[in-house]
Amino acid sequence: MVSPGKLTALTALADGSAPEYEPTIDPDTGAVSYPEVARQLHDEDPTAFEALESLARRDILGKTFEEKVYVCPGCGAEGMQYTSACPGCGSAYTIETELFEHLECGHIAPRTEFEASSDGLVCPGCEATLDESDENLERGMRHVCQDCDSYFEQPEHGLRCRECTDIYVPSEGKERVLCRYDLTESGKRWVETQLAARESMVEMLTERGFEASANTTVQGESGTEHPVHVYAEDELLDSRIVVAVHERPDREDAAELRDVAADLDARPVMITTLGSVATGVASLAERDDLRILSAGTDGSLERDYEVTDDPRTTQSLVQRIASAVKQP
Ligand SMILES: [Zn+2]
Numbered sequence: 001m002v003s004p005g006k007l008t009a010l011t012a013l014a015d016g017s018a019p020e021y022e023p024t025i026d027p028d029t030g031a032v033s034y035p036e037v038a039r040q041l042h043d044e045d046p047t048a049f050e051a052l053e054s055l056a057r058r059d060i061l062g063k064t065f066e067e068k069v070y071v072c073p074g075c076g077a078e079g080m081q082y083t084s085a086c087p088g089c090g091s092a093y094t095i096e097t098e099l100f101e102h103l104e105c106g107h108i109a110p111r112t113e114f115e116a117s118s119d120g121l122v123c124p125g126c127e128a129t130l131d132e133s134d135e136n137l138e139r140g141m142r143h144v145c146q147d148c149d150s151y152f153e154q155p156e157h158g159l160r161c162r163e164c165t166d167i168y169v170p171s172e173g174k175e176r177v178l179c180r181y182d183l184t185e186s187g188k189r190w191v192e193t194q195l196a197a198r199e200s201m202v203e204m205l206t207e208r209g210f211e212a213s214a215n216t217t218v219q220g221e222s223g224t225e226h227p228v229h230v231y232a233e234d235e236l237l238d239s240r241i242v243v244a245v246h247e248r249p250d251r252e253d254a255a256e257l258r259d260v261a262a263d264l265d266a267r268p269v270m271i272t273t274l275g276s277v278a279t280g281v282a283s284l285a286e287r288d289d290l291r292i293l294s295a296g297t298d299g300s301l302e303r304d305y306e307v308t309d310d311p312r313t314t315q316s317l318v319q320r321i322a323s324a325v326k327q328p
């Protein structure tokens with residue numbers, strides 16, 4: 001089943017109006033989104049990311065690696081930022097500083113503190129006057145923590161959450177791989193079949209005097225907005241038809257269509273693009289007066305369909321296309 005929202009998103013890829021779907025990372029919060037997809041989806045749909053992933057699992061969409069973001073193990077926010085941190089207290093407020101050590105008294109302080117006096121170099125520990133080339137003066141670059149004053153050769157690597165500001169060692173941040181999505185070859189044909197089934201249905205109903213449209217939203221008597229695959233109306237005869245297109249509808253799909261149809265006071269028509277339904281669908285269809293039609297890849301509509309409870313005997317359209325393409 002593909003919702004009208006998902007199909008709109010896929011159609012945009014098929015007709016080229018969207019070349020592919022790329023992740024957008026908010027520069028301030030680091031949150032990841034797919035705004036072009038999200039815009040097409042309705043309230044009933046999953047998030048854009050989940051929708052894209054489920055279509056990729058069905059081999060309708062192909063994925064290309066884009067980049068990786070890290071998710072905060074504390075609060076779940078996306079887009080943690082790299083930072084270095086004090087190994088003592090974990091603060092990110094560390095500054096690489098030139099340190100002087102007066103070997104005689106053992107005092108260590110930043111160069112600037114030794115230079116504070118107008119008499120040249122003075123040790124802030126024992127107040128001895130020193131000169132630059134004094135053999136008792138050691139110098140070196142160290143990272144100094146501005147919060148706990150400890151110093152170290154290398155700060156630790158950390159990931160800082162932009163939401164809760166906690167810092168974690170990188171291995172604790174959960175990696176999330178971000179991809180770009182585009183239609184696979186079989187996905188293109190899949191979309192064509194889905195659209196062809198809708199177009200044929202709209203054509204057929206229009207010929208019969210209905211005002212029909214595909215991928216539309218209709219308000220039911222309960223006030224609910226229903227996104228539907230095809231909706232047709234004949235005002236003169238006070239007759240309405242609602243159509244759902246599925247690869248291989250299951251009982252849940254059929255029950256949902258029946259309920260939507262009841263709310264719209266319309267007759268339900270279920271189209272299978274694989275030419276088969278489960279026995280649960282067939283019995284519900286008989287009881288609740290739900291019409292079932294089969295659609296061919298060219299959109300041709302027929303009344304024949306198979307009833308089988310073993311979905312494995314029905315290859316998905318994508319599989320059928322793939323094996324047809326592979327054949328020499
Ligand atoms: Zn966080």
Ligand SMILES: [Zn+2]
Pocket residue numbers: 086087088089090091145146147148149150
């Ligand atoms: Zn510190």
Ligand SMILES: [Zn+2]
Pocket residue numbers: 102104105106107123124125126127128
């Ligand atoms: Zn000293």
